[in-house]
Amino acid sequence: MSMQVIIKLIATMLLVVIFISVQNNEAILPTAKTSSLYEEIEAKQKQYYIAPQDARIDKVWKKTPGLNGRKINVEKSYQNMKKSNKFNEKDLVFDKIPPKVSLQDLPSSPIYRGNEHKQKVTFLINVSWGEEFVPQILEILDKHHIKANFFIDGAFVQNNKQHVQMIEEAQHVIGSHGYNHPDFSKMDRNTAKENLEKANSILQAFTEEDIRLFAPPAGSFSSQTVEAADSLDMETILWSVDTIDWKNPTQEVLIQRVLARLHNGATILMHPTESTSSSLDQLIVLIKNEGYQIVDFPQLINENR
Template sequence: MVISFRGKLLKSKLITVFTNLVLVAVVLAVSFVGYLGGNTVAASNENSNLFYCAENGEGVSLMFNVYEHTDNVNKIMDILDEYGVKSTFFIGGSWADDNVDCVRDIFRRGHEVASHGYFHKDHSAMSEEANIEEIRPSVKLLNMICNTKIKLFAPPSGAFCEATLNACTSMGLRVIMWTRDTIDWRDKDAGLIYTRATKNLKAGEFVLMHPTDCTVEALPKILDYIRENGLSSVTVSYNLGE
């Protein structure tokens, strides 16, 4: 009986230790996940240079990641002008190089211009040096085109790692993610894009979009929803208090 009791006691202690180890592993995993919607990579969620939203933001930030569809970029700007609102355009350097006039027009109309890298690469697989080599040329190009300081970087596909954050910190860039992704690059459904962009939308949120045909179709309704619900559409930097 004594041996049986000791055996049960030892088994109980082992189970407790194992359970605690599992809990520790879960906590560590949650603390170091940079992005759960695409490539999952290690990155501290305590990094002061990483933003998924504006915690004290006064409005909603519509973000457009641009590497193609120049005609739709122009249509989006026309719609934003019609509603009298401003947005942030995260622009790929390779696209900017071929569309200098459009980039300049985005800035001239009062929108925020930010970096989306140069060649739409996977930043989660890069060293700090490689991240700098990919991001810096786009920043320099956008600086030159718009004659303004570029302050923000959005990693393509939301893929980044600790090296990306360190690289951006060294270049004075904030890394911007999002609270909701319309997935408009994949799902060609204006109604679905509208729902993803607006359902339970709150001030301080960052909404990710691309210049697709369906986004152009959905955008007026999205802006109507924002206005009718007492919200405002503002740039990311404005939402972050700059």
């Protein structure tokens, strides 16, 4: 084959490659232009950077979860924008920056709320009685596609297995409320641990997940209570907003009580009562209207923004 023929073949092949690239809108842009876009994305790193927040022991709110930070992934963002060769905020890709200190790194301490910069809240529903209101509460939660947290007394389970099964089947979080509604503040560490183990052994029959959350009845606990729970890899959970629904307030009073105290990371305490079951539907709508997302407790305390 002559040199001229070879040169013609190479030229033809190059023309085919260029034609295909143009057809696919992938024509190679001038180097200076693409480099300029890449540099523009790099230059905006500081503008979009958010530093991570470490988990901490707050003086008032005790164990407080941290939050991931974020930074621009320049290369992936550039790949999203190079076709148009224009900066577009919607095409930015971010990398998470995990905090150096997470909840599991902290010493045992109760958790009262989520991170104050996270616009999410959660429902803590303590169940030792009120089984007649459980189905209606579950129905309302399902209507709004909300997952809540049910802290169930081990003794309650014995006569209300069907209600616990309903809670599990609806995929709500199941936590412990101890066994037989005791006053944990009067227990030593070993007694508290035995009580939690007894409740867990009953609750574990209804869920494949380990019981990791514990809400002490009436919010009564001591440092030994928290240490006992921690020894079982359980977090002790309190609340930051109380419906006081056990006093049977009117619907208006209950709703205003919650809305007046609502905040980022709020943990809203309630029970299966007539007041809660009649107020819950409207309460959910109003909380969402305030801009909050209602999530389960694990989502509230995770490090995702």
